[in-house]
Amino acid sequence: MSALRPRKSGGVLLIAGRELSAYFDSSIAYVYTIAFVLLANSIFMNEFFLVGTVDMTAFFDLMPLLLAFFLPAITMRLWAEERRQRTIEVLLTLPIRTIQAVLGKYLAALGLFGLFLVGSLPIPIMLFALGDPDPGLIASGYLGLVLFGALFLAFGAFLSALSGDQIVAFVVSTVLGFALVLSGNDQVTAVIDGLAPELAIGTFLHESVSVLPHYDTFVRGAIDLSSLFFFGVLSALFLWANALVLDANRE
């Protein structure tokens, strides 16, 4: 009979592999990736030919709104589907820790998001072929995108575990995602402040809640440690909360 072989990091990779296969076994990965890449590239190209500057700022400015919609579509199924199919009981009675399962699924979602980003590479390749864009600016913009995606994926996975229903997880993640992005927009801030000037709620949301100011530092070419810390700590917190929710909601 079997000897004890506790799994360590291998458990995370095993779950990630299974989850990535699940994305590609269904049409989810193909549909999401093709839709995202077509949309992102075509919107940028439109802007590029209108303005005619050889940089990716327009692309990076566009991404938060697009990802606020596409990333919940990746994460909505992560735990809600396990609950619907009741496979969560099989998964979480295997000899792996809950946090390993959470990290495995998160890694798979990051992998699919990575594919989105790979699909955008024709843009910098084209820019370098046409002119002399600032490589540092492009690299820091991509770093901002990765951090933004990492946070939204952790947030979406947490909501998928919390809601237990894919549609609810998608709608709540998308609405909150848009709120987190739009609250950092200057015009939105001004409108909210205008509703109750004495409370300055718009300014509060802009400065303390929105992810956009942190993301913008990377888009403008600065690698700000406090923004790195903001994305890193919040992502870790949502992953930790995800594991807590799963352990608390066993039925």
Add this chain to the structure above:
Amino acid sequence: MIRVENVSKRYGSTLAVDSVSFEIAAGEIVGFLGPNGAGKSTLLKMMSTWLPPTSGKIEIAGHDVTKDPLLVRHQLGYLPEHNALYDGMRVDRYLSFIGKARGLSGSELADRIAWAVDKCSLQAVTKKLVRQCSKGYRQRIGVASALLHDPPVILLDEPTHGLDPLQVVAFRDFLLGLSEGRAIFFSSHILAEVVAISERILIINHGKLLCDAPLSALEESARVNGGDLERTVLEIVKSERRFGDAAPEEVLA
């Protein structure tokens, strides 16, 4: 091998399992009977580490399910009530995934998968998607995945659910062949299945363990009272008194 000590599980104001205690040694196959909603699955879920007990203590192969859940899971083969499987995976890949998660690799993993496929007669479906398999095959895939790592303790929740009569007979023989050195605990609400496999029977209703007796004791009680085994079990469930606390005649009264 299995020790359950005063275990209770409470959901709000409902006591799903009420101070249940029993032990199962290696080599025993114990059947667990009870009507729907009696607390069978809740107890098995606690033994599998899926649910924490509200109070009491469960030990599997010497490890506490609350304190050492990972060690318990290594020693455990568990088939949950609804036998949920990853529908989108191919059967052989599903078994490989479960085997790897249980620490198997290389030739050992291949050998164990081949063994499980053979014992559970899955040869015809290994390259199919799980969702393409019939209910009987799905049940056998669940059993195969529970036994893949050769565990010393096996918990099966309604293992014959969905199997046709021939498959039930084959499964009984298979389980009997596995019993040496292992503790096997399986639930069912069909008396004939339990009687055919186990020599010891536990009966639960409304969360209370009403009977923990050898099959021979139940048969003797049925004989003394001039009834059949089915009626005896039914009366135990209805009486809600622990079998053995009252005289066999009273149980049928």
